[in-house]
Amino acid sequence: xxxxxxxxxxxxxxxxxxxxxxxxxxxxxxxxxxxxxxxxxxxxxxxxxxxxxxxxxxxxxxxxxxxxxxxxxxxxxxxxxxxxxxxxxxxxxxxxxxxxxxxxxxxxxxxxxxxxxxxxxxxxxxxxxxxxxxxxxxxxxxxxxxxxxxxxxxxxxxxxxxxxxxxxxxxxxxxxxxxxxxxxxxxxxxxxxxxxxxxxxxxxxxxxxxxxxxxxxxxxxxxxxxxxxxxxxxxxxxxxxxxxxxxxxxxxxxxxxxxxxxxxxxxxxxxxxxxxxxxxxxxxxxxxxxxxxxxxxxxxxxxxxxxxxxxxxxxxxxxxxxxxxxxxxxxxxxxxxxxxxxxxxxxxxx
Amino acid sequence: xxxxxxxxxxxxxxxxxxxxxxxxxxxxxxxxxxxxxxxxxxxxxxxxxxxxxxxxxxxxxxxxxxxxxxxxxxxxxxxxxxxxxxxxxxxxxxxxxxxxxxxxxxxxxxxxxxxxxxxxxxxxxxxxxxxxxxxxxxxxxxxxxxxxxxxxxxxxxxxxxxxxxxxxxxxxxxxxxxxxxxxxxxxxxxxxxxxxxxxxxxxxxxxxxxxxxxxxxxxxxxxxxxxxxxxxxxxxxxxxxxxxxxxxxxxxxxxxxxxxxxxxxxxxxxxxxxxxxxxxxxxxxxxxxxxxxxxxxxxxxxxxxxxxxxxxxxxxxxxxxxxxxxxxxxxxxxxxxxxxxxxxxx
Numbered sequence: 207x208x209x210x211x212x213x214x215x216x217x218x219x220x221x222x223x224x225x226x227x228x229x230x231x232x233x234x235x236x237x238x239x240x241x242x243x244x245x246x247x248x249x250x251x252x253x254x255x256x257x258x259x260x261x262x263x264x265x266x267x268x269x270x271x272x273x274x275x276x277x278x279x280x281x282x283x284x285x286x287x288x289x290x291x292x293x294x295x296x297x298x299x300x301x302x303x304x305x306x307x308x309x310x311x312x313x314x315x316x317x318x319x320x321x322x323x324x325x326x327x328x329x330x331x332x333x334x335x336x337x338x339x340x341x342x343x344x345x346x347x348x349x350x351x352x353x354x355x356x357x358x359x360x361x362x363x364x365x366x367x368x369x370x371x372x373x374x375x376x377x378x379x380x381x382x383x384x385x386x387x388x389x390x391x392x393x394x395x396x397x398x399x400x401x402x403x404x405x406x407x408x409x410x411x412x413x414x415x416x417x418x419x420x421x422x423x424x425x426x427x428x429x430x431x432x433x434x435x436x437x438x439x440x441x442x443x444x445x446x447x448x449x450x451x452x453x454x455x456x457x458x459x460x461x462x463x464x465x466x467x468x469x470x471x472x473x474x475x476x477x478x479x480x481x482x483x484x485x486x487x488x489x490x491x492x493x494x495x496x497x498x499x500x501x502x503x504x505x506x507x508x509x510x511x512x513x514x515x516x517x518x519x520x521x522x523x524x525x526x527x528x529x530x531x532x533x534x535x536x537x538x539x540x541x542x543x544x545x546x547x548x549x550x551x552x553x554x555x556x
Numbered sequence: 557x558x559x560x561x562x563x564x565x566x567x568x569x570x571x572x573x574x575x576x577x578x579x580x581x582x583x584x585x586x587x588x589x590x591x592x593x594x595x596x597x598x599x600x601x602x603x604x605x606x607x608x609x610x611x612x613x614x615x616x617x618x619x620x621x622x623x624x625x626x627x628x629x630x631x632x633x634x635x636x637x638x639x640x641x642x643x644x645x646x647x648x649x650x651x652x653x654x655x656x657x658x659x660x661x662x663x664x665x666x667x668x669x670x671x672x673x674x675x676x677x678x679x680x681x682x683x684x685x686x687x688x689x690x691x692x693x694x695x696x697x698x699x700x701x702x703x704x705x706x707x708x709x710x711x712x713x714x715x716x717x718x719x720x721x722x723x724x725x726x727x728x729x730x731x732x733x734x735x736x737x738x739x740x741x742x743x744x745x746x747x748x749x750x751x752x753x754x755x756x757x758x759x760x761x762x763x764x765x766x767x768x769x770x771x772x773x774x775x776x777x778x779x780x781x782x783x784x785x786x787x788x789x790x791x792x793x794x795x796x797x798x799x800x801x802x803x804x805x806x807x808x809x810x811x812x813x814x815x816x817x818x819x820x821x822x823x824x825x826x827x828x829x830x831x832x833x834x835x836x837x838x839x840x841x842x843x844x845x846x847x848x849x850x851x852x853x854x855x856x857x858x859x860x861x862x863x864x865x866x867x868x869x870x871x872x873x874x875x876x877x878x879x880x881x882x883x884x885x886x887x888x889x890x891x892x893x894x895x896x897x898x899x900x901x902x
Contacts, residue, residue, distance in 0.1 A: 207768045209768070210767060210768070211748075211767065212750065212767035212811070212813050234811075234814070237809055237810065237811060237814065238791060238806070238809050241770070241791075241808075241809045241810070241811060242790050242791055242809060244768070245789070245790065254767070254811075256813075256814055258814060259817075281803070281866075285866050304881075305794065305880055305881020305882075306804055306857065306860075306861070306867075306878050306879075306880075306881055307791075307794060307797055307804045307805050307806045307857065307881050308791060308806065308809075308881065310800075310803040310804055310805050311800075311805050311806065311809065311810070438880075439876075439877055439880035440880040440881055540877055541873075541877075
């Protein structure tokens with residue numbers, strides 16, 4: 207592990223100043239992803255500014271929606287009654303991710319900022335443009351079964367690992383930040399970048415820009431998160447999707463779909479979304495939407511399986527969100543979110 | 557795996573071998589040489605062990621204490637390297653002191669929790685410098701019969717130094733209570749030791765720690781609370797689970813410096829005196845382990861699960877899901893679930 211200095215932030219502005227003036231400084235809060243990267247030598251800051259003690263942990267009702275403080279833990283947000291009831295996709299994504307211990311530690315701002323799980327990113331003996339710009343990409347010609355179908359570049363084919371980010375993208379959450387150039391609001395789908403020629407940059411956040419809250423806008427529809435993984439629990443998604451549907455009588459008024467595990471960021475599928483608007487929910491319609499969603503997929507050598515997997519996953523998520531098929535478990539829990547059930551069994555409510 | 561070479565003893569002539577600078581051990585003859593073997597990697601569990609050699613190296617580098625040939629005489633070597641294997645000290649933090657003829661004069665294996673006093677090493681090196689012909693009346697002048705009766709001055713000095721060279725490491729700093737300010741001002745020295753106060757099992761502990769130290773390592777290595785286990789050290793197995801402010805958390809992914817101000821509970825703090833926590837008693841009753849290595853982590857996760865309003869009334873399937881962050885290679889899972897359900901009813 208590289209040596210670093212440690213500083214506990216006194217205030218948001220002090221933390222921003224401390225990181226902004228030092229190009230090798232970084233914020234730290236929950237640390238669950240970051241400490242591992244420190245141990246691996248992938249992350250080598252010379253200064254860590256600890257923002258975990260800043261008063262950014264409140265979850266409150268806000269403008270008809272919910273404002274989630276940056277430092278609220280994943281557990282606190284997942285069980286917050288208004289989130290579990292009105293934004294079940296968020297609770298489902300959180301509770302189907304990581305383990306209890308990690309959810310107790312990880313923060314709501316930190317979770318979407320976790321780095322890719324591309325194995326080459328974490329292997330210092332392999333080239334990786336995300337870790338060492340200009341060194342090359344070992345995944346493109348390597349074992350790329352967990353890599354991207356959409357939006358990849360010749361420099362990077364990594365995917366974003368966060369379940370939460372997929373749900374927040376489908377719900378058009380808003381990210382509030384404070385940085386060296388003041389405060390701003392970022393629409394969640396705009397937070398993460400595509401790799402392009404700069405895969406070392408995961409987000410549009412400036413150096414020293416600190417997330418202060420994540421806001422869920424008012425929403426009167428249904429939402430749902432569905433995930434498929436290699437184990438029954440405690441594994442990253444091979445493919446996932448979050449769906450938010452708003453109905454007008456028997457027709458779909460507005461649909462938002464974000465796919466996870468298939469791109470460098472949560473992948474919004476506007477073509478599929480547009481196809482659903484004004485239509486009555488049917489399995490045939492959802493099949494057409496899923497076909498549209500994956501029409502532009504560009505598989506690598508080992509990840510073409512994600513196309514039928516993602517297609518079927520999206521159809522099922524749409525059927526379950528619209529009520530044409532029952533959820534597999536109680537809404538807002540890991541059991542609703544997990545394809546294949548948990549540990550081979552399906553939870554029965556009480 | 558057996559060491560291919562028997563360990564050298566003082567008095568043995570050290571065989572030739574390559575040094576990292578391209579020279580060989582035989583080429584060093586004509587002056588005393590120190591070979592220091594340590595891990596070339598910084599290990600958070602053994603931070604202090606690398607520090608020792610860093611400090612020694614600095615003393616030699618500064619040249620203040622021993623100017624003539626010290627920088628050339630000092631060789632800092634990887635204890636997993638070729639020469640370490642060649643000399644039979646692989647994997648051991650070892651200091652070897654060779655005289656100018658290539659004979660091993662001093663061998664010290666530095667155990668965990670021990671530190672070398674750099675001054676003693678310098679003095680030993682000084683004592684080994686080629687000396688002018690010994691005055692015949694030296695023994696008489698010193699009045700020390702022991703020296704003249706079979707032990708040379710150099711050997712005596714070395715033996716004395718060797719005995720005094722090792723120091724128990726003061727990893728736990730006992731100090732009067734005093735408030736650590738909210739902001740720790742960084743110094744120019746990266747990873748300088750920080751004063752850290754941890755509240756563990758209701759007791760306050762004051763430590764000096766490298767900021768890189770994980771809570772797990774602070775518990776085990778500095779405070780000798782070894783009930784918390786190190787499994788994967790990467791947040792995948794749950795063996796290191798503790799409670800932070802009543803919630804289960806992974807001590808391997810928690811920097812110790814960031815655990816300040818939180819109530820830390822380890823497996824050692826779960827029982828009330830001689831009365832086991834209900835989860836502990838249930839694990840024993842249901843034989844919820846085989847080798848037992850993951851058990852402290854399982855019990856810490858299970859006890860937090862049953863203390864939490866959201867998970868207290870979990871069904872068996874929900875318990876299984878909630879315990880998915882704790883792996884058991886013996887696969888005692890059915891008994892673990894049974895034990896948790898028993899504690900749940902208690």
